[in-house]
Amino acid sequence: MVDLAGQYQKIKPEVDAAIAEILTNTSFINGPAVKLFQNNLEKYLDVKHVIPCANGTDALQVAMMALNLQPGDEVITTSFTFIATAEVIALLQLTPVLVDVDPDTFNISPEAIEKAITAKTKAIVPVHLFGQCADMDRIMEIAEKHHLYVIEDNAQAIGADYTSKDGSTKKAGTIGHIGCTSFFPSKNLGCYGDGGAIFTNDDTLANQMRIVVNHGMTVRYYHDFVGVNSRLDSIQAAILDIKLKRLNQYADARRYAANYYNKAFAHCDKLKTPVVAPFTTHVFHQYTLVTHCVNRQKLMEHLQSKGIACAIYYPVPLHLQKAYLDPRYKKGDFPVTESLCNSVISLPIHTEFDDETLEYVTSNVLDFLKD
Numbered sequence: 366m367v368d369l370a371g372q373y374q375k376i377k378p379e380v381d382a383a384i385a386e387i388l389t390n391t392s393f394i395n396g397p398a399v400k401l402f403q404n405n406l407e408k409y410l411d412v413k414h415v416i417p418c419a420n421g422t423d424a425l426q427v428a429m430m431a432l433n434l435q436p437g438d439e440v441i442t443t444s445f446t447f448i449a450t451a452e453v454i455a456l457l458q459l460t461p462v463l464v465d466v467d468p469d470t471f472n473i474s475p476e477a478i479e480k481a482i483t484a485k486t487k488a489i490v491p492v493h494l495f496g497q498c499a500d501m502d503r504i505m506e507i508a509e510k511h512h513l514y515v516i517e518d519n520a521q522a523i524g525a526d527y528t529s530k531d532g533s534t535k536k537a538g539t540i541g542h543i544g545c546t547s548f549f550p551s552k553n554l555g556c557y558g559d560g561g562a563i564f565t566n567d568d569t570l571a572n573q574m575r576i577v578v579n580h581g582m583t584v585r586y587y588h589d590f591v592g593v594n595s596r597l598d599s600i601q602a603a604i605l606d607i608k609l610k611r612l613n614q615y616a617d618a619r620r621y622a623a624n625y626y627n628k629a630f631a632h633c634d635k636l637k638t639p640v641v642a643p644f645t646t647h648v649f650h651q652y653t654l655v656t657h658c659v660n661r662q663k664l665m666e667h668l669q670s671k672g673i674a675c676a677i678y679y680p681v682p683l684h685l686q687k688a689y690l691d692p693r694y695k696k697g698d699f700p701v702t703e704s705l706c707n708s709v710i711s712l713p714i715h716t717e718f719d720d721e722t723l724e725y726v727t728s729n730v731l732d733f734l735k736d
């Protein structure tokens with residue numbers, strides 16, 4: 366689905382030198398490379414605080430711990446996402462409240478959020494799925510009206526721009542109270558191992574999150590809170606700093622591939638190409654088609670037989686996952702999510718395509734759909 370090897374070849378001298386330097390200076394943990402990347406990411410996002418951590422799942426957990434959410438508090442999130450979002454809610458003994466998504470953008474539906482609010486609701490976690498922002502103006506309005514926190518799960522949309530009704534533009538992940546991201550290798554800004562970060566403009570929350578990621582420690586060996594150990598290591602930070610300089614260029618490359626696909630499939634009535642909401646740019650973490658009257662399994666087998674990767678993000682909605690079965694929910698509760706799980710297919714998208722490869726992918730898809 367991605368070409369990490371091809372991408373590495375183009376930045377190899379810079380990456381190899383950065384890694385070698387850390388091996389020599391041995392500042393593996395909390396070294397200067399981490400601080401440098403943190404500062405550069407703050408500048409890129411135009412956000413006051415970036416708190417690096419070990420992965421995107423930890424970022425979400427630390428955010429919820431810092432907000433001091435208590436067992437039984439309800440957190441509203443989408444039924445159509447990667448499991449991490451619901452997982453940390455469950456691990457902290459909070460109650461995940463799932464809602465359906467918009468059929469065009471696949472992002473959480475503001476109307477559905479509003480209907481799900483109760484006296485126990487404390488936070489909303491919109492996921493900027495596949496690389497475009499959820500409807501943050503509406504979500505922030507709802508949150509303000511009901512005094513709720515908003516934690517953006519920005520693991521898939523780092524670098525996307527959100528434009529508010531008032532005309533101001535902000536980076537995805539810097540609109541709510543807290544933003545969380547992942548630097549998993551295949552993410553748009555990926556390292557060569559695990560990594561994550563949390564963003565906020567709130568000084569108090571930033572301070573609390575720095576304490577939580579560091580064993581709840583305020584003064585060395587004095588622990589005022591129950592915390593976790595969640596760090597980004599120096600080697601990953603150095604690699605991320607090199608890739609951050611190219612993040613916009615990488616997004617352009619992904620958009621080029623997405624446009625190529627869009628044009629090729631524009632007149633195919635069995636495929637619905639991605640719909641981008643007017644208030645956001647799309648950084649195409651995934652290029653996801655909705656199929657119509659297609660034997661999806663056969664299409665996947667056809668592509669695989671031609672050496673073309675493809676994937677289903679996501680085959681099972683959160684409320685039908687075995688570990689998360691809950692008497693509050695049953696099959697049919699989230700019709701849009703359920704229909705998407707049965708009909709979406711994602712094609713390879715990354716930064717290293719040439720037209721020939723894109724043509725190979727699109728012609729093989731269209732060939733299959735002809736008959």
Ligand SMILES: *Cc1c(COP(=O)(O)O)cnc(C)c1O
Nearest residue numbers: 420421422447449520547548549
């Ligand atoms: C990848 C991802 C995460 C988790 O990130 P990790 O670094 O793998 O822990 C969380 N939420 C979403 C939407 C993701 O895509």
